[in-house]
Amino acid sequence: MTDTASERKLISSAQNGDKKAISTLVSKYSSRIYAVAFRLMQNEEDSEDVLQETFIIMLNKLDTFEGKSSLYTWLYRVATNVALGKLRKKKNIDDSMSWDKIEFENISSLEIANWPDHLEEKFDAVEFRKCLEKAMDELPDHYRTVFILRDLEGHSTRNTAQILEISEANVKVRLMRARLYLRDQLAYHLKCVNRGEYGRQ
């Protein structure tokens, strides 16, 4: 039996109320859902909330799951929506306001000098982690989510589009903007400019 066939059988059993099958699905996907929740929420408490809400929704809605996408993609979509909803509530700001904070149109116009090879070896790991977290935190959620799903979690453009229910073109645009913004922020936060070695000029 292929993985897909065994997964379909498992889902079917879970849809019929088989608790063992449900437990197997929860065991199978909880680690990955927790990981993406943690990357989005950046703290354990909120990540646990997202994890629990995601699987409560799975229990309640599993009978409506038609298998148009994989259960994995479906769970990611639920988790991402729950997380983004929480982030919006937390920040208490409208999405459009956070999008306006960054002038994306000007990012690609910045002049960037070449970076030296093996850049990562020049940074203190803790300092770099802080810089990255700060830069990621400043990125509006809709851009950060795409960057996390594509570049950190390794999802394809198509899968990311399915998870976020946006077009593939939109994924590409958001990803490009997120990468450019992070590139500039990393250079800035690491005070590369002042050293005159690399970064903005």
Place this chain on the structure above:
Amino acid sequence: MVDNNKKLSDILNNKLSDDIDNNMVQEIVDYIKKCEDCKMDIDTIQQTIKLARTGDFEVLIPKEVSKRLFEVLGLDIE
């Protein structure tokens, strides 16, 4: 440099809504080959992704979080 970046950015943006065919890929590759600034731009973006992956860490679900999840769902831990 700004003009070159803008031109590359325009090419990419204009074509992002469509599937990029082989001719367009070749056009972009040819353009980048001739554009030192574009190569630098792409290099630094690639390094950013690499750095982000290096700085990223494996997130593991804590045992107690997993235990509480199963409790909340009314399920037995496998």
